[in-house]
Amino acid sequence: MAWILDHLPRILELSLAHLLLAAPAIAAAFLVAVPIAWAANRVRPLREIVVSGTGLLYAVPSLPLFIVLPIILGTGVRDTLNVIVALTIFGLALMVRSAADALDSVDGGVRLASTAVGYSAALRFFTVELPLAGPALLAGLRVVSVSTISLVSVSAVLGVQSLGSLFTDGFERGIVPSIVAGIAFTAVLALLLDLLLVAAGRLTMPWVKGGRR
Amino acid sequence: MNHVIDAFELLADPDAWGGPGGFGARTLEHLWYTALALLISAVIALPAGLVIGHTGRGRALAVISTGMVRALPTLGLITLAALFLGIGLTAPMIAFVVLAVPSIIAGAYAGVESVNPVTVDAAKAQGMSRWQVLTRVEIPLGLPLIIGGLRNAALQVVATATLAAYVGAGGLGRQLFLGLRTQDYAMMLAASIAVILLAxxxxxxFEVTQRLLRRVPGLA
Known part of the structure; x- marks a missing residue:
């Protein structure tokens, strides 16, 4: 505990670095996954291919992906962009399926009714389908958020600064509290982001009552 | 693009595959770690998951532990275990098992729970004992999900086994970290490609096994 208090500024600095890697990846995964899921639902024969195909990306181990990606991106292994793109890919692997299922769960009758009262395809998507799929989309996003936060640490073995640096430093110098602090602060960060997402959900979807998903 | 060509040349080079520290031996080591971790985890997790699914007790605990493991940084778990247990295979093996057990438990109880309750009632009405209901009805019908749990666990372990080389274990991660420490990008790349292909x-x-099982009569 004394070690953690002594090194609190460093830990907080690393927490911020951690967040700056994870948050853009989580946001990008969400923003890319929803249109992909929407398109996959529209073109029915493609749905299974797109959904399983992106799901397969999750089978790719994270460390090798961090190393292979720079060839495609033209970045260095230690670039933050490299890490963010890799994390976005893992986020997509989880999010495309849950977004496709969420959008699919919107009642077909509601969809037909909104078309019948004159909604255009775009207006129907943003004002009918998206809000109705909202709670299920949020559930998917929360899973992506937690798993992204825990995945970031792996990039520390390549020398990218994050809470994972507490693991590599702690291991190399034999400091147990450093590793414990890394695990604890990763959990705290994941929890904070999760609470933030839940709060954002309450704010944007006030009609969803507590207890119902 | 030169690195890519170098990496593939390395993978095509028989010399890089032979020998005790070559790609061949490291791949086998990687697979051996995965198989051993999966076996230990299955011995612990399958009975537990089946009991949870059959009795419905302890389900909340299983759900929470699965969620917690998702949030647990694998690198932290491995380095922490390594500091306490020293360099070698024991520390990573403990980390593998901790990561694999919740997936297998989740698959096992979801598999048993997915069986239609009417079918279970019918089996009881035929006079089957609880043991018979579990082994002849619930396990065969829930098999695809039970194997799905093993599949998730196996992928988790293959990925984590790469990190195990960081704390002194073998496997394909050895080549990867060797390349990292000697600034040999081609070597890192070759090892990464090998791990990705393996995964x-x-x-x-697993996908093929699940599909084949679906064709066996009497299984879901």
Missing amino acids: IVLDAS
Whole structure:
């Protein structure tokens, strides 16, 4: 505990670095996954291919992906962009399926009714389908958020600064509290982001009552 | 693009595959770690998951532990275990088992729970004992999900086994970290490609197994 208090500024600095890697990846995964899921639902024969195909990306181990990606991106292994793109890919692997299922769960009758009262395809998507799929989309996003936060640490073995640096430093110098602090602060960060997402959900979807998903 | 060509040349070079520290031996080591971790985890997790699914007790605990493991940084777990247990295979093996057990438990109880309750009632009405209901009805019908749990666990372990080389264990991660420490990008790349291929082949073989099982009469 004394070690953690002594090194609190460093830990907080690393927490911020951690967040700056994870948050853009989580946001990008969400923003890319929803249109992909929407398109996959529209073109029915493609749905299974797109959904399983992106799901397969999750089978790719994270460390090798961090190393292979720079060839495609033209970045260095230690670039933050490299890490963010890799994390976005893992986020997509989880999010495309849950977004496709969420959008699919919107009642077909509601969809037909909104078309019948004159909604255009775009207006129907943003004002009918998206809000109705909202709670299920949020559930998917929360899973992506937690798993992204825990995945970031792996990039520390390549020398990218994050809470994972507490693991590599702690291991190399034999400091147990450093590793414990890394695990604890990763959990705290994941929890904070999760609470933030839940709060954002309450704010944007006030009609969803507590207890119902 | 030169690195890519170098990496593939390395993978095509028989000399790089032979020998005790070559790609061949490291791949086998990687697979051996995965198989051993999966076996230990299954011995612990399958009975637990089946009991949870059959009795419905302890379900909340299983759900929470699965969620917690998702949030647990694998690198932290491995380095922490390594500091306490020293360099070698014991520390990573403990980390593998901790990561694999919740997936297998989740698959097992979801498999048993997915069986239609009417079918279970019918089996009881025929006079089957609880043991018979579990082994002849619930396990065969829930098999695809039970294997799905093993599949998730296997992928988790293959990925984590790469990190195990960081704390002194073997496997394909050895080549990867060797390349990292000697600034040999081609070597890192070759090892990464090998791990990715291994993971995809493993995932695909589980997919094929699940599909084949679906064709066996009497299984779901």
